[in-house]
Amino acid sequence: MASKQRKRRRKRRAVKKAPPLPPVSAQAEEEKARTRGRRSAKGWRACLFGIGLLCALWTALAVSLPPTVLRSDVLEMKDLKPEMELTGTVRNVVDFGAFVDIGVHEDGLVHISQIGEKYVKHPGEVLKVGDIVRVKVLEVDQKRGRISLTMRGVKQPAQL
Numbered sequence: 387m388a389s390k391q392r393k394r395r396r397k398r399r400a401v402k403k404a405p406p407l408p409p410v411s412a413q414a415e416e417e418k419a420r421t422r423g424r425r426s427a428k429g430w431r432a433c434l435f436g437i438g439l440l441c442a443l444w445t446a447l448a449v450s451l452p453p454t455v456l457r458s459d460v461l462e463m464k465d466l467k468p469e470m471e472l473t474g475t476v477r478n479v480v481d482f483g484a485f486v487d488i489g490v491h492e493d494g495l496v497h498i499s500q501i502g503e504k505y506v507k508h509p510g511e512v513l514k515v516g517d518i519v520r521v522k523v524l525e526v527d528q529k530r531g532r533i534s535l536t537m538r539g540v541k542q543p544a545q546l
Contacts, residue, residue: 467523472488473488503538
């Protein structure tokens with residue numbers, strides 16, 4: 387019984403008190419009284435302004451991209467056949483390749499090894515978002531929704 391009491395006393399002694407709060411400035415007191423405990427309106431307005439800018443930039447980017455040249459006979463993934471040549475627009479460039487919009491619901495991937503005849507260190511060296519490229523379909527996996535494309539052996543629009 388006595389040992390339990392000793393443990394409790396030790397625990398009480400071990401708990402340290404928090405340091406005292408610094409004195410509040412007069413300006414902070416005035417702000418608190420003026421807003422009556424509410425958060426400042428500047429914060430959420432600035433946040434909305436930032437979100438608005440991001441939305442405007444995204445819209446400008448999407449509008450500035452050239453439209454994809456669509457073929458009337460290719461509307462869905464099931465219409466794609468291997469060795470079919472298509473024209474598409476580069477939508478995203480990543481470390482492992484580039485995603486190209488060829489007019490179906492899914493963008494096709496041109497792997498970094500399939501971008502050019504020569505060695506490419508990074509796809510950004512050869513391609514950029516918005517480029518119009520000619521690609522050839524390598525493989526269509528409808529089950530997983532993937533389209534594999536290549537730019538090897540295909541004449542590009544700039545070379546035509």
